Amino acid sequence: MKYDEIIVMKNGKEAHLRNAVESDGAVVVENFNLTHEETDYLLTYPEENSMDAKQEGEFLQKKADSDNEIEIIALVDGKVVGTAGIDAIGTKYKLKHRAEFGISVAKEYWGLGLGTALTNACIKCAKEAGYEQLELDAVADNKKAISLYEKAGFVEFGRNPKGFKSKFSGYQELVYMRLEL
Numbered sequence: 001m002k003y004d005e006i007i008v009m010k011n012g013k014e015a016h017l018r019n020a021v022e023s024d025g026a027v028v029v030e031n032f033n034l035t036h037e038e039t040d041y042l043l044t045y046p047e048e049n050s051m052d053a054k055q056e057g058e059f060l061q062k063k064a065d066s067d068n069e070i071e072i073i074a075l076v077d078g079k080v081v082g083t084a085g086i087d088a089i090g091t092k093y094k095l096k097h098r099a100e101f102g103i104s105v106a107k108e109y110w111g112l113g114l115g116t117a118l119t120n121a122c123i124k125c126a127k128e129a130g131y132e133q134l135e136l137d138a139v140a141d142n143k144k145a146i147s148l149y150e151k152a153g154f155v156e157f158g159r160n161p162k163g164f165k166s167k168f169s170g171y172q173e174l175v176y177m178r179l180e181l
């Protein structure tokens with residue numbers, strides 16, 4: 001899928017939100033490793049990222065060429081500072097109405113409205129792709145993310161008390177949320 005939007009952040013500076021393409025592979029891997037180092041609320045540890053720049057580029061181009069999946073990057077002064085995306089949950093008929101949402105913004109840029117803008121961009125794309133339900137899970141302690149999702153209209157539909165097992169903090173409860181599109 002394709003997306004292209006310029007937004008003004010809370011500090012008055014512009015950010016460019018657009019779908020990532022093959023040539024973004026290296027910078028997206030760099031951003032992934034940074035954001036996944038900065039928080040314990042995401043699934044993957046940086047050392048578990050198995051994709052190199054070339055593989056990431058191919059993965060991103062597949063999304064750009066797809067008609068129901070996308071990875072959107074937020075660029076500030078030409079630098080990738082956040083990513084968000086939607087992935088199909090399945091290709092079988094009974095699952096085709098559902099997509100999964102994921103997001104991360106580099107810590108230096110938190111609180112500037114990028115999370116909200118990226119979430120809204122993904123919701124727009126999910127509607128355009130024809131999905132009926134957008135889903136996510138969030139660590140229960142991640143109040144900021146949960147507040148962002150609630151503002152966007154997501155509602156909780158369950159919890160898994162031992163959803164993640166962090167090597168730093170032990171078990172993390174996961175909150176399952178869904179948004180009807």
Ligand SMILES: CC(C)(COP(=O)(O)OP(=O)(O)OC[C@H]1O[C@@H](n2cnc3c(N)ncnc32)[C@H](O)[C@@H]1OP(=O)(O)O)[C@@H](O)C(=O)NCCC(=O)NCCS
Pocket residue numbers: 039041042103104105106109110111112113114115116117137138139142143144145147148151
């Ligand atoms: C969660 C995350 C995506 C939010 O991104 P962001 O760019 O900081 O988001 P925004 O600036 O748009 O703020 C979104 C909302 O968070 C809340 N928020 C912002 N700063 C906050 C703070 N310091 N304390 C509590 N809530 C806060 C507000 O409700 C805000 O909405 P508002 O601007 O309408 O008041 C970002 O913190 C992040 O990437 N965290 C690490 C990775 C992660 O947790 N991803 C989600 C996994 S489920």
